[in-house]
Amino acid sequence: MTTRQQDPSGAGRAGPGGQDWQQQYPPYYGEQHQGQVPQQAYGGQNPGSQAYGGPGYGGQQQDVHGGRQPYARPPYPEEDSGAEYAEYYVPHYTVLESEPEPGPEPDPGYVLPEVPVSAWSVDNSRSAWISRGVLVLILLVQVGLSYRLDGSAFAQEAKFLTADGRLSGPIAGLGLAGARTLSLAWALGATALLFGATRLLFNVRAGLAAAAVYSVLESTAFTGRYASLHSLSLFLLAAALWLLARTRQSNPAAVLVAVPFAALAPFAAYSAALYLPTLTLLAVLTAYRFRGAGAFARGGLFAAATGALCFLGVQVAGMPSGWNAHATESGRHLLEESAKWGGVVLFVAVIGAVGFARRARMGEMPWAEGSAPGAVRRSALGLTMCATALLAPLYQAWLGNGSSLHIHIGFGLLFAVPMAGLGISRMMGAHFRYPQIGIMVYVAALVIGMAQTRDLYRPPDSAAMIGALRGVVNDKGSYLSDDPEISAYYLHARTDPGQWHQAGRGTALAAEVKKGYDAIALRTASVPAVLRGNDDYRLVAVVPSAGGDHGQQPYRIWVKR
Numbered sequence: 001m002t003t004r005q006q007d008p009s010g011a012g013r014a015g016p017g018g019q020d021w022q023q024q025y026p027p028y029y030g031e032q033h034q035g036q037v038p039q040q041a042y043g044g045q046n047p048g049s050q051a052y053g054g055p056g057y058g059g060q061q062q063d064v065h066g067g068r069q070p071y072a073r074p075p076y077p078e079e080d081s082g083a084e085y086a087e088y089y090v091p092h093y094t095v096l097e098s099e100p101e102p103g104p105e106p107d108p109g110y111v112l113p114e115v116p117v118s119a120w121s122v123d124n125s126r127s128a129w130i131s132r133g134v135l136v137l138i139l140l141v142q143v144g145l146s147y148r149l150d151g152s153a154f155a156q157e158a159k160f161l162t163a164d165g166r167l168s169g170p171i172a173g174l175g176l177a178g179a180r181t182l183s184l185a186w187a188l189g190a191t192a193l194l195f196g197a198t199r200l201l202f203n204v205r206a207g208l209a210a211a212a213v214y215s216v217l218e219s220t221a222f223t224g225r226y227a228s229l230h231s232l233s234l235f236l237l238a239a240a241l242w243l244l245a246r247t248r249q250s251n252p253a254a255v256l257v258a259v260p261f262a263a264l265a266p267f268a269a270y271s272a273a274l275y276l277p278t279l280t281l282l283a284v285l286t287a288y289r290f291r292g293a294g295a296f297a298r299g300g301l302f303a304a305a306t307g308a309l310c311f312l313g314v315q316v317a318g319m320p321s322g323w324n325a326h327a328t329e330s331g332r333h334l335l336e337e338s339a340k341w342g343g344v345v346l347f348v349a350v351i352g353a354v355g356f357a358r359r360a361r362m363g364e365m366p367w368a369e370g371s372a373p374g375a376v377r378r379s380a381l382g383l384t385m386c387a388t389a390l391l392a393p394l395y396q397a398w399l400g401n402g403s404s405l406h407i408h409i410g411f412g413l414l415f416a417v418p419m420a421g422l423g424i425s426r427m428m429g430a431h432f433r434y435p436q437i438g439i440m441v442y443v444a445a446l447v448i449g450m451a452q453t454r455d456l457y458r459p460p461d462s463a464a465m466i467g468a469l470r471g472v473v474n475d476k477g478s479y480l481s482d483d484p485e486i487s488a489y490y491l492h493a494r495t496d497p498g499q500w501h502q503a504g505r506g507t508a509l510a511a512e513v514k515k516g517y518d519a520i521a522l523r524t525a526s527v528p529a530v531l532r533g534n535d536d537y538r539l540v541a542v543v544p545s546a547g548g549d550h551g552q553q554p555y556r557i558w559v560k561r
Helices: 125-147 155-162 168-172 175-201 204-215 218-225 230-246 252-268 270-285 294-317 331-358 375-388 391-399 405-428 435-456 463-469 484-490 507-513
Strands: 479-481 500-502 519-523 537-543 555-560
Touching: 125 175, 125 204, 125 218, 125 435, 155 168, 155 175, 155 484, 168 175, 175 204, 175 218, 175 230, 175 405, 204 405, 204 435, 218 230, 218 331, 218 405, 218 435, 230 252, 230 270, 230 405, 252 270, 252 294, 270 294, 270 375, 270 391, 270 405, 331 375, 331 391, 331 405, 331 435, 375 405, 391 405, 405 435, 463 484, 463 519, 463 537, 463 555, 479 484, 484 500
Parallel strands: 479 500, 479 519
Antiparallel strands: 519 555, 537 555
């Protein structure tokens, strides 16, 4: 055996040339170990320990100094080939780190709010601002549809503006343009309140759909441009509906805030009295989910207080006019006309009511929890709101009187449209999956409403007639006219309303002509027999209607000789 060279300092083993062999030949395991193998990598033992056994592993290896060798290295080529150094295989290994202990679950940073009844939408501050912006656009469309209707005053408008009533008197001072603007403001308020009530009962998307459909109806556009108290009555009913929805979770006595609005509505327009029972039912149905049996006390309190205020109003102002006005129109014809004016919206409302009865919430969020009205209450709510749309058509068909039916249709649809909005929201699906359905319903309602409004809103073209009469009337004569209210309104500076009388037809007209009126203004295509060749009167003007395409007859004016 050859003798190993010693490091002069005796600190280590020397290789050829007097260099430390660890400096000349890097450690087998890499620089990071600096010639040593951590014992923990082998379970606390060196590769050369007894745990490995076998040739080259038996016993501890000794270096030339007699100390323990950290590991057996392969022989270097410079060293004697006969050196008895153990040669062995160092296994590869992977150190597995232990899994960390599970810590607390991270805070998600938000809590999913309770999903509104029958909704897949969640109201938050951003959606609130978006919904307000969309509502403004809806109201702007309503303004445009109402303002496209123009013309001189209707006979009923002129009568309203010349009346000296407690409600109509102050409005008459605004004139025709001012009264029409006020009517539009009330109509816009009714649409906004309808949105609010639907949002409270269901959700914001149903509210927007309901407002969008209601804003383009024929009755809505008509009343928004018609100088009367119909729009005020609609506003009062919408306010009562909103307050019932707003106070549904409050103490039953809170329902009293809705009573003045409901009680005043029939005195603005008598047809609103048909809908007081509906409001009473809604006072119960909207609160039963939250108040239980207390909802019946709420309904009874509302009915009693409303009835008391209406009784007091009758004692002060008298019974509203228009009740039990029977006529001879066909009831079947009136129902058919009603179906044309509100059938599409009522059909969509029925779809919404059926869907609401089957499921309180949509199924896109099955994990959502929270109380919801039962199937019986949901069915009762849908039935009440949809059936209300039939009250005016059925009542006026029974009377055989179609007077202002196209306006009264809107009163019933005010209660049915929330269900229509819910139906549209559900047909579109979650996240507007089928937006084309909502667009289709809205466009259909818009086109039908525009066509019907243009056909119904045909005020007489009385400007030329008034100009012709202005030179033949004074404050001393008596006058006969087909439109005495219009003449009295436009000629109020020259005449008093009592000087104008309503003209009849046939034998009634013949009797009136014999009374010797100072002037006669009739809208007729031909000269009546009683005035043909009559020496007591002479024809002074034939005023053709500028709206001849609407089929209106020209005015003919006679004056007494």
